[in-house]
Amino acid sequence: MKAVLYTTTEKEHFQKSVILSVKDDGMENHVLNLYPNVKYQTFEGFGGAITDAAGYVFSHLSREQQDKMLSTYFAPEYMGYNQVRIHMDSCDFSTHMYEADPYKDDTELEKFSFADTEKYIIPLLEAAEKKAEKKLKIMLSAWSPPAYMKTNHGRKEGGSLKYEYRARWAEYLCRYIIEFKDRGFEVVRMSVQNEPKAVQDWDSCVYTAEEEKVFLRDYLVPAMKKHDLDDIEIFIWDHNKERIFDRAEAIIDETTDSMVDGLAFHWYSGDHFEALDLVHQIHPDKKLILSESCLEFGKYDKDAEAENAARLAHDMIGNLNHWMVGFYDWNILLDGEGGPNHTQNYCEAPYMFDMENNRLMERICLEYYRHFANFIKPGAIRIASTKYTDQLDLTAWKNRNDSIVFVLLNRQSESKTCYLRIAGQQFEFVIPPNSIITGQIEENC
Numbered sequence: 001m002k003a004v005l006y007t008t009t010e011k012e013h014f015q016k017s018v019i020l021s022v023k024d025d026g027m028e029n030h031v032l033n034l035y036p037n038v039k040y041q042t043f044e045g046f047g048g049a050i051t052d053a054a055g056y057v058f059s060h061l062s063r064e065q066q067d068k069m070l071s072t073y074f075a076p077e078y079m080g081y082n083q084v085r086i087h088m089d090s091c092d093f094s095t096h097m098y099e100a101d102p103y104k105d106d107t108e109l110e111k112f113s114f115a116d117t118e119k120y121i122i123p124l125l126e127a128a129e130k131k132a133e134k135k136l137k138i139m140l141s142a143w144s145p146p147a148y149m150k151t152n153h154g155r156k157e158g159g160s161l162k163y164e165y166r167a168r169w170a171e172y173l174c175r176y177i178i179e180f181k182d183r184g185f186e187v188v189r190m191s192v193q194n195e196p197k198a199v200q201d202w203d204s205c206v207y208t209a210e211e212e213k214v215f216l217r218d219y220l221v222p223a224m225k226k227h228d229l230d231d232i233e234i235f236i237w238d239h240n241k242e243r244i245f246d247r248a249e250a251i252i253d254e255t256t257d258s259m260v261d262g263l264a265f266h267w268y269s270g271d272h273f274e275a276l277d278l279v280h281q282i283h284p285d286k287k288l289i290l291s292e293s294c295l296e297f298g299k300y301d302k303d304a305e306a307e308n309a310a311r312l313a314h315d316m317i318g319n320l321n322h323w324m325v326g327f328y329d330w331n332i333l334l335d336g337e338g339g340p341n342h343t344q345n346y347c348e349a350p351y352m353f354d355m356e357n358n359r360l361m362e363r364i365c366l367e368y369y370r371h372f373a374n375f376i377k378p379g380a381i382r383i384a385s386t387k388y389t390d391q392l393d394l395t396a397w398k399n400r401n402d403s404i405v406f407v408l409l410n411r412q413s414e415s416k417t418c419y420l421r422i423a424g425q426q427f428e429f430v431i432p433p434n435s436i437i438t439g440q441i442e443e444n445c
Helices: 052-058 063-074 115-132 165-183 210-225 241-251 271-284 304-322 364-373
Strands: 002-008 015-020 029-042 045-049 081-087 137-142 186-191 233-240 264-267 287-292 325-330 333-335 351-354 359-362 381-387 392-398 402-409 416-424 423-433 433-440
Touching: 002 364, 002 423, 015 423, 029 325, 029 392, 029 402, 052 115, 052 333, 063 115, 063 359, 081 115, 081 165, 081 325, 081 359, 081 416, 115 392, 165 186, 165 210, 210 233, 210 241, 233 241, 233 287, 241 264, 241 271, 271 287, 271 304, 304 325, 304 364, 304 392, 304 402, 304 416, 364 433, 423 433
Parallel strands: 029 416, 045 081, 045 325, 081 137, 137 186, 186 233, 233 264, 264 287, 287 325, 333 351
Antiparallel strands: 002 015, 002 433, 029 381, 351 359, 381 392, 392 402, 402 433, 416 423
16 A cells, blocks of 8 residues: 655644555554544534634735635635634624624614625635635524623623523524525524623623523524524534533433534533533434634744644544534634734634735644645545554544545654554554644555
8 A cells, every 4th residue: 555644843844755555564562553444424524714804804915815825725626625604793803893783673673784794704705615616615603692682781791692582683693694695605504602601701692501492492493494494504502512511411302302403612621522422422413513713822822833733633633533523713814913803812823914014824723724624525434543652643534535544643742653554554654743644545445
């Protein structure tokens, strides 16, 4: 067999090498195993968020810079992103706080305006679809209902949806879906609420599990059926992994099971990969997607690019190995500071743009994401793998064309020898310190 290896270290990116296998010689130490005949979930694809902030920064790029960024993300021969997440009304990564219909007396949503979405989000979405040469599958998420619908009378700092506005808020969410569909876009899923447990300094809204369940069952799903939107997948939770199983147990019962297509999760509270296993074990028909992943500069050193990228890759591999079927990065583009963000919650993006010097910058996390998205294609099936040490992270997939792909991460300061076994054959190589390798086994196994 032949394997093509792509290696990224702090100093070198995507270095290509070719290795040939030999017959398995019975080696017992430093072994990695791949078992293509043992199969798990099918992967749907990678994507990122097209936010108001990303669209604003995109509008400042030159044509050449726009084309470079879009090609990396959406061109079929590169990362091939096939899905995007978009916020309904403003989120923290917006140029300003806004609501499509902030009028309390507008009971029929006659004053609903799509103008804020059309200003920056739609042009970036259209450009991305043109580069992808297909319709992108859109996930919609709301950060907060309009201020008048909430118990704290504001978009920020939590608050909850007032009971008397549950029906109107359900209609409001349906209206957003319809606005996108009327413009020819393909909305395939939505989450009930972004981070329903979080009281944030920016747009946020708190739902208890019971409140989310009642809103889903008695208001949102009936409204979607009324508007012939019952083909849209609905995801609950959309928050960190440490309580994802608790939320599933609290919401999914005989009355709601058919209404919930899956659970969305974020990475900010740590690994909790076992929580994904628990959800899959009890609810094997529910999809698990990571809907938001990024590094906050208030938590991580902006200059520690390689270390931060490795954190993201560790989480990616863990989620892939524990039943994740789809991945959405957060902002696909931000300015050099990590914004714009109307509450200064600055974060990293794979592409950042130095507005003062008109310079488009590729962060190391972009290279790490490429190690996954360039090779694990929609329709790929996870295959079984084992590894000899917890100091390495490993995931393996079989694409539709029968090629085998593995991603191996070394977050240690020393190199590791590897003997990779597959189908009676063995590859020998060394993974450098603080590096990531993607291997593509081109011969059929």
